Amino acid sequence: MEIEKQIQRLQDRLSYIRDIFGPKDNPNRQLLEARLGEFLARGNGLSLAEQVRQVTQLEDLFRFLEKKLDAELTPMDRVRIVRHPQRMCLKDILENVYDNYSEIGGQDEYSIDPSMLIARAYISRRVGKKVHNQPVMVIGQEKGHGQEFRNGGSVKPWGNDKALKYMRVAQTENIPIHAFIFTPGAYPVEDYPGAAQQIARNLYEMAGLTVPIVAVFSEGGSGGAEAIGLADYRLMLSHGYYSVISPEGAAAIEGKTRQGQRVAPELIEACARQLKMTAADNKAMGYVDQVIQEPPLGARPDDYEFFKLLRGELIRATNQVILSVRGLKFFRAMALSRKSKAAAAAVDPESVFVRWSIGSGPRELLAWRRWIKFRGLAQAAYLDRRTTAQKIFSIGQDLAWSLNSFFRYEFLGKHRKKLERFVEEMEAEARVVKDKVAAPVVKIGRRLGVGGNSQLAEAERDSLTKLSNPEAGTCLTDESWAYLSPRARTDRAVTCPNAATHGCLDLWAPDLFGDFAGVCSHCGHHFPMEYEWYLYNVFDQASIHEFNREIEAGNPLSYPGFDQKLAEAKEKTGLKSACMTFEARINGLNLVVALLAAPFRGGTVGAAEGEKFIRAVERAKKKHYPLLAYVHGTAGIRIQEGVNGVIQMPRCTMAVRNYIEAGGLYLVLYDTNSYAGPVASFLGCSPYQFAIRSANIGFAGPGVIKETTGIDIPPDYHLAHQALTRGHIQGIWDRREARKNIYQALLTMGGRNLYYR
Amino acid sequence: MLNVRELLQSIKDSPYELIEISAPHTGVVTFAVTEPGARVSGPSGSLLEKPGTQLAILERERNKKPLSAPQKGVIEAVRTELSGTFVEAGTPLLTIRHYLTADEVVDRILKKALYLFLAPERAKYYFVPEVDKKIKAGGSRSVRLTDGQELFIMSRMKREATLAYSGPEGQIYSVYFRVNENVDTGQPLIGVCPGEQLPLVQEVVAKVRSEWGEAR
Known part of the structure; x- marks a missing residue:
């Protein structure tokens, strides 16, 4: 036998x-x-x-x-390895790496989402004479050796929501999180909580989690991977991949194939190579901290030696993260340091004991260190054309703002606020006493017909009771727009797409794109407008001051043919990257704006755009200005930059979180089409997201949804009104009222610091 | 009384519908289909999101508007003499001969032969207990209706009201609603077949379903 x-x-x-x-x-x-x-x-x-x-x-x-x-092995062979049903999966890891575990909220197909697996697990070990049981929260995608109901590890929004819930539980229980990433990407449905919006929520929450997070990457497909991959320490299996898009997806875009057409296998191979998605590539670029060697041709469920190695590395990584924020550590930290490979190999990680629950001080430090780690990533992936003098000046300026901000708002501000509050309270007390004492006098006065409301000045009463009038400037006037779309100069008629259902009459282009600001005067349909329209018509005249223009989009992976495409985009649009950052004013209120411009490579986000966005957020934080992300359009993460682009999702989200936590007001305004990565991170995490009526918002476009899920979606699936119905955005604005509405939002929304007041 | 056989015969004599496509507004017309006899298809896709075959382009003020086929069929006639000329709104441009499908034929016959009783408002509908018992025992066709007879219980948000039938006398031919599901205002609840036509209608419908050629 x-x-x-x-x-x-x-x-x-x-x-x-x-x-x-x-x-x-x-x-x-x-x-x-x-x-x-x-x-x-x-x-x-x-x-x-x-x-x-x-x-x-x-x-x-x-x-x-x-x-x-x-x-x-070629990169594409590695992709086939991680997708093979014989590859070990999360259940195998739970069985072989941990000493005991209970799965939470799932039993095979009986789960809210069987592709997301949560477990409370123990690592037990004997150190000296004592046995230590160290609990962890295990969160990861389960591919289940090809079980159909696992959906290949493609997690639905509610699966990611479950993951988020248990991350919070881990935080409450003060235990580390081990995240295992086995996903080809998130399942692109918009039903609440929404693929993109849920990933954004996860990222936002993970950015501030105060327990150690160690992530292990096997198959890291874009947004799905980021949903649980924002970690203090990122391990990657040697045969895994971590990429912005599947090689097939990249090839379909490269080859410009239409739905249902097959892509040539050679093109897929080439894309897999160019995307630099292997463990070695990611280690070299710094996006993973360490690679764990798998047995030849990848780990399978009976490779017990591998599981032992993985267990050791998990313990070592968790220990290291904790020791990095804790005081007493000298020798243990030295023993765990991986500077010398030989020395590290000599120390059995199981023999070093570190308590995995940490006190409140180090917990705060942990989130801060995570931010510093991610802030430093992808610095070589964009072009910085500033001269040394400019760089030094900018550092000096930053420093000055920081100092100014500290003195004005922290040091003096605190005392001033205290004093103001004290005076306010005293005044309120005094008023009560005064009213009580004066009450009999006022009563007598009223009886005699003196005093009371009749004394209110007539002008004041008018201002409170009469409707506003045109002289006061509150009604629409005949003023024309400051910027006219070039389409307004064509002599032709345009048909509204709703003409068949709403009976809209044809509109003359100069009327439509000029006076009507691209809005059908019959049904209110919004035609897309150029981003310049907003620059001139939304902000105060000549108030825009652009900064960091010298940071340019580059080609960090030397993707063939991409240099030329970038040069063309720069030439065509006059922009250096898809992100434009500037300070501006609306009715005299200062704000920092980050604009994603659709004409530049579809508004895709790469390393330069991410860096510019983060700098804009930091500027807003230092200067205590509100921040507006105006998304003219974005097609997602720029695939030609590979992980350099994907990593902007956690980076920008962390920056946004720091800003909001510091009391800032972060508004997002969508226009035209906004999809994928950016919506699933730094845009979707805002509590105040609004859309111009022309917006389409979603995670994946109709083609991708059809391709991955097989579901036909109606043409209006991504419209702003649908997004509002699903609870993804907070309101829809008419383009012609964008300025008024942003101003209104600045006055009525925001955190505890409305600095501009 | 309606002669169902005659109706069917008349449909059989001309088993198609002629659809006239005329200019929706003024403009210069250019035909995309010029030959009579060309096959065209109507809107397709699971949500009918793909427009049908393009028939012509109507240009007004440099705005080219495509006209597409509303139904599957064969081009009967094209007024090619209008090509490149300015036409008034409502000018007939082409004719499509659309062959009726079995469903459409049955629809036409039933529309003529049946009386549809419509839902007066959005609600859930049930038959009153006596009728319900009869239907359960002998099928819906065992119920004879008279004008003013109490027939339905209309239930909406836990409020219930009885609803009387109004219309010609006859038998219930088909029931279009399901228990516990909301019916929108104006949707048919039942189809009533007046008089003694029931067996005849049944026979004709069965015949159409089995014999009507779909291939055309």
């Missing part, structure tokens, strides 16, 4: 190799096929002893050739 099992295992290994390497000719694979075939053909004729000898020989050969094949 034993020998048959061994033979079966060899056959499995061979079929696994066939799956991984696909139809390509490979001499090593052919050799294995031939030798196993020969043995099977002779098979039963041999004596048992001879069979055992030959099987042992075959096993050695397999081991040897698997190692050889491992060296030949």
Whole structure:
């Protein structure tokens, strides 16, 4: 019986190799096929002893050739490895890495989302004479060896919501989180809580979690990975991938294929290579902290040595994160430091004990260190064309603002506020006393017909009771717009898309794009407008002061042909990146604005855009200004920048969180089309998101939804009104009233510091 | 009394509908389809989001507006002499011969033969107990209706009211609502077949369903 099992295992290994390497000719694979075939053909004729000898020989050969094949793996082969049903999955890790666990909120297909697995687990170990049970919260996507209901690890919004809930539980219980990322991407549905908005919420929350988070990446597909991947320490399995998009998705975009068409396998291979998605690439770029070596051709459920290694590295990583924020650590930190590989290997991580619950001081420090870590990422991925003098000046300016902000709002501000509050309270007390004492006098006065409300000045009464009048400037006047769309200069008529259903009459372009500001005068349909329209018509005249213009979008992965495309975009739009940051005024109120312009490569966000956005947030924080993200349009993360782009999701979200926590007001205004990564992070996390009526908001476009879920979606699926119905945004504004509404929002919304008042 | 057989015969004699496409407004017309006999298709896709075959383009003030086929069919006639000229609103441009499908034929027959009793407001509807018992015992066609007879219980937000039938006498031919589901205002609740036509209607409908050629 034993020998048959061994033979079966060899056959499995061979079929696994066939799956991984696909139809390509490979001499090593052919050799294995031939030798196993020969043995099977002779098979039963041999004596048992001879069979055992030959099987042992075959096993050695397999081991040897698997190692050889491992060296030949292309990035696409690695993608096939992580997606293979024989790859180990989260349940295997729970069984083999942790000593005990209970799954929370799920039993196979009976779960709100079987692709998201939560478990409370223990790591028990004996250090010295004592046995320590250290609890952790395990959160991760479960692929379940190809079980259909697991959806391949593609998590629905409510699955990510569940993950968020248990991250909060871990925070309450003060235990570390181990996140395991096994996902090809999030499941793109807009139903509440919404794919994009939920990922944004997760990122926002994780940015401020005060317990250690250690993430392990096996298959890190874009937004789905980020939903649980914002960690203090990021481990990556050597055969995994971490990428902005699946190679197939990238190839479909590159090859400009239409829905349903097949992409050439060579193009997919090429895209997988160009996206630099392997563990080694990500380690080199700094997006993962450490790579864990897997056995040849990837870890499978019976690779027990690998699980032991993973356990050690998880313990080491968790210890390290905690020691980085705690006082007493000297020797243990030294022992865990990985500066010298040999020295590190000599120390068994299980033998070093660190308590995994931490006090309140270090907990605050933890979130701060996480921010510092992410702030430093992707610095080489954009072009900074500032001269050294400019850079020094900018550092000096930053410093000055910081000092000013500290003295004005922290140091003096606190005392002034205290004093103001004290005076306010005293005045209120005094008023009560005065009213009481004066009451009899007032009563007598009233009876005699003196005093009371009749004394209210007539002008004042008028101002309170009469409707506003045009002389006061509150009614629409005939003023024309400061900026006219170039389309207003064409002599032609335009048909409203709603004409068939609403009976709209054709509009003359100069009327429509001029006086009507791109709004159908019959049904109110908003035609998309250029971003310049807002620059001139929303903000006070000549109040815009752009900064950080010299930070330019680059081509960090040397993606073939992309330099030229970027140069074209820069030439065409006159912008240096899709993000434009400036200070401006509305009715005299200062604010910082970050604008994502759709004409520049679809408004995609890469390293330059992320960096500019973060700097704008920091500027708003230092100068105590409100922050407006005006999203003219964004198609998502720029895929040609690979992980350099994806990493902007957590980076920008953390910056936003710091700003909001410091009391800032962060408004988001969507226009035209806003999709994917940016909506699923730094835009979607805002508590105040508004849309101009022309907006389409969502996670994935109709083509991608059809491709991944097979669901036909109605044409109005992403309209702003649908987003409002689903609870993703907080309001819809008419374009012609954008200025008034932003001003109104600035006056009525915001955190505890409305600095501009 | 309606002669169902005659109606069917008349449909059989001309088993198609002629759809006239005329200019929705003034403009210069250019035909995309010029040959009579060309096949065109109507809107498609699961949500009918893809427009039908383009028939012509009407240009007014440099605004080109495509006209597309509203139904599947064959072009019967194209007024090619108008191509490139300015036409008034309402000028007939082409005709499409649309062959009726079995469903459309049944629809036409039932529309003529049945009386539809419509829901007066959005609510859940039930038959009154006596009628309900009869339907459960002998099927809906065992119920004979007279004008003014109490027939439905209309239930909305826990308030209930009885609703009387008004219309010609006859038998219930089909029931269009389901228990516990809301019916919108103006949706048919039941179809009533007046007089003794019931077996005849049934026979004709069955015949159409089995014999009508869809291939055309």
